[in-house]
Amino acid sequence: MNIHNKQSFSKVPRRKLVDEVLEQLQTKIFSGQYQVGDRLPTEPQLMKELGVGRSTLREAVKILVHANVLEVKQGKGTRIKSLSFTQDSFETRLQTADINHIYEAREMLDLQVAMLAAQRRTDEDLLKMKGHLDKRKKELEKGNYAEYIEADIQFHLSIAEASKNNVLMDLYQSFVPVLRHTLSQLILKTVDYKDNSTIHENLFTAILNGDTEQAKKYAGQNLELT
Structure with a gap:
């Protein structure tokens, strides 16, 4: 089944373009009319139907790829990979782990690396963190969600690196x-x-100031948002 045979997308008139494109793509994909393996229209076709540029469309597609909904293969276009939000790129034990157990483990890990980073960070570590933090903010403001997610992950990884504990x-x-x-x-x-x-x-700032308690506090607050 091919999505181009269905009702056309509408032009995007308002709001942040990536948000609107994501909303329309999700509505279309999860409408119940499509099956796993169905191919999306070509990129030029989607750009025309949605009334957006290539970078905006690709940004939306990247998020759906990360969410395991779409897959992009060179020469084969973009196809529906899953009609549910599932995760397939993780170690076997974590794939089947209870979500509460995952959050508990993440909490212990995040608080520990934040505390150690506040104690052990170097000037080089701080420069890395600040670079990822600035990029994270910039990409979010521009609506570049895939780049924002990667910058966010790199920021937290730079904190883990600053802990100077290779196991962590x-x-x-x-x-x-x-x-x-x-x-x-x-x-x-x-x-x-x-x-x-x-x-x-x-x-x-807490890590910059070497404040372990504040570092643990804000690491915990961040987990509450996810």
Whole structure:
């Protein structure tokens, strides 16, 4: 079945373009008319039907790819991979783990690396964190959600790196797929997605100042949002 045989998309007249494109694509994909394996219209066709540019369309498609809804294959176009928000790129034990157990493990890990980073960070570590933090904010303001997610992940990974504990760093790396998946789902499920960057800025400041208690506090607050 091919989506171009269905009702055309409408032009995007308002709001942040990526948000509107995501909303229309999700409505179309999850309308009940399509099956796994169905191919989306070509990129030029979607650009014309949605009335948006290539970068905006690709940004929306990236989020749906991260959320495991779409897959893009060179020469084969973009197809529907799943009609539910599932996750397939994670270690076997975490694939089947209770979500509450995952959050408990993440909480322990995030609080510990934040505390150690506040104690052990170097000037080079701080420069890395600040660079990722600035990029995170910039990409969110522009609506570049895939780049925003990657910058967010790199910010947290730079904190783990600053802990100077290679075991914790490896553990944090193993959570990257789940972090990417979770953030993509939040964007897809929230109309006009907004982010409280203040918590991340406060977390950075706490690490900069070597304040372990404040670092743990803001790391915990960030987890409450996800």
